[in-house]
Amino acid sequence: MISNKQLFLQNNAQTSTSPNLLEVDRAEGIYLYDMEGKRYADLVSGFAVSNIGHRHPKVIAAIQAQLEKYLHLTVYGEFVQTPMVRFAQKLVEVLPDSLNNVYFVNSGAEATEGALKLAKKYTGRTGIISCYNSYHGSTHGALSVMGSDQFKQGFGPLLPHVQFINFNEAEDLHLITEETACVIMETLQGEAGIRVASLNYMQKLRARCTEVGALLIFDEIQVAFGRTGTLFAFEDYQIVPDILLLAKALGGGMPLGAFIANKKVMGVLKDNPILGHITTFGGHPVSCSAGLASLEVILEEELVKEVNRKGEIFRSLLVHPLIKEVRGKGLMLSIQLDSFTQVEKVSQLCKERGVIIDWFLHCETAMRIAPPLIIKEEEIHQVCAVILKALDLI
Numbered sequence: 446m447i448s449n450k451q452l453f454l455q456n457n458a459q460t461s462t463s464p465n466l467l468e469v470d471r472a473e474g475i476y477l478y479d480m481e482g483k484r485y486a487d488l489v490s491g492f493a494v495s496n497i498g499h500r501h502p503k504v505i506a507a508i509q510a511q512l513e514k515y516l517h518l519t520v521y522g523e524f525v526q527t528p529m530v531r532f533a534q535k536l537v538e539v540l541p542d543s544l545n546n547v548y549f550v551n552s553g554a555e556a557t558e559g560a561l562k563l564a565k566k567y568t569g570r571t572g573i574i575s576c577y578n579s580y581h582g583s584t585h586g587a588l589s590v591m592g593s594d595q596f597k598q599g600f601g602p603l604l605p606h607v608q609f610i611n612f613n614e615a616e617d618l619h620l621i622t623e624e625t626a627c628v629i630m631e632t633l634q635g636e637a638g639i640r641v642a643s644l645n646y647m648q649k650l651r652a653r654c655t656e657v658g659a660l661l662i663f664d665e666i667q668v669a670f671g672r673t674g675t676l677f678a679f680e681d682y683q684i685v686p687d688i689l690l691l692a693k694a695l696g697g698g699m700p701l702g703a704f705i706a707n708k709k710v711m712g713v714l715k716d717n718p719i720l721g722h723i724t725t726f727g728g729h730p731v732s733c734s735a736g737l738a739s740l741e742v743i744l745e746e747e748l749v750k751e752v753n754r755k756g757e758i759f760r761s762l763l764v765h766p767l768i769k770e771v772r773g774k775g776l777m778l779s780i781q782l783d784s785f786t787q788v789e790k791v792s793q794l795c796k797e798r799g800v801i802i803d804w805f806l807h808c809e810t811a812m813r814i815a816p817p818l819i820i821k822e823e824e825i826h827q828v829c830a831v832i833l834k835a836l837d838l839i
């Protein structure tokens with residue numbers, strides 16, 4: 446009989462020539478279980494999605510309750526749907542006053558698209574500034590602001606008037622001018638291999654955008670909801686973006702994205718012309734129910750409070766002659782090795798021993814450590830022992 450793996454390779458479009466091919470039967474908390482019942486600690490969190498672990502009971506209950514009421518009803522922005530209303534209310538409550546209007550979409554890339562359009566329409570300008578080694582999604586607009594020529598090959602022409610600056614380099618900030626509609630930046634660069642900007646840089650960036658009237662977009666699609674030790678990563682910098690992008694952990698395991706701005710800014714999407722951004726499924730009731738439940742878990746269980754301490758435990762344990770550096774903040778960490786061959790070998794050995802790690806789009810020489818925030822201290826010790834053993838064996 447043809448296996449699911451063979452069918453997957455045969456009938457499902459592939460994104461690389463070497464997919465992971467782990468066949469998962471079920472997932473619970475920080476663990477995935479394969480078809481033979483073997484357990485794997487998920488140190489990737491489904492790429493920064495499962496911040497509260499897989500299938501949290503409160504998220505499952507919220508999904509089930511919504512299933513009893515309705516699924517899709519109509520396009521975004523028409524009917525008043527309770528899950529979307531309540532979730533936006535909660536997000537506005539936990540965000541600074543100026544970020545008070547939520548546009549729900551389906552994914553991170555769509556949040557990027559919506560935000561770029563919003564900035565152009567609001568400012569009447571066309572210039573966009575992004576960073577080298579950034580990642581904001583894979584659709585045409587999002588790809589245009591991706592800071593890597595390699596991944597754009599064969600997809601041009603992309604958006605015009607996009608300029609790139611170096612992340613965390615204040616000398617480049619003069620390139621933000623009165624022609625700039627927006628600067629789009631990850632608050633912490635993820636796919637670059639986890640790069641953290643300085644407080645001074647971030648404050649200068651904010652000041653420069655305000656000075657020239659450019660909107661500052663922070664992409665927190667990967668870092669929000671506690672991963673870096675604060676509910677939103679920008680909190681650490683004592684600044685507030687004009688537009689905030691969320692996705693991944695936003696939906697508590699369901700597909701959901703959002704771009705959030707001030708009501709006055711967001712207002713330009715509703716007329717002249719109407720329907721400035723539209724989406725059929727954005728803010729899906731089941732996704733919003735799951736997302737709200739997930740945020741409530743993060744707040745009620747005070748998961749963010751423990752993130753930095755857990756990150757420190759990882760750092761104290763991850764000491765090995767082959768580890769050049771451990772970068773990042775909280776539970777968004779990268780372990781710098783020497784080569785992709787090393788990273789690949791360690792990942793494979795970890796997988797064999799029941800630990801899932803990965804690497805980064807723009808930094809294949811570093812390993813990604815981004816476990817669910819609920820990981821326990823003894824589990825951190827267990828997974829680090831596996832990683833260190835794998836490093837010994839390569």
Ligand code: PLP
Binds near residue numbers: 667
């Ligand atoms: N922005 C960042 C920082 C991301 O890490 C990602 C996905 O990895 C995206 C945007 C795109 O999100 P999605 O895959 O939901 O389109």
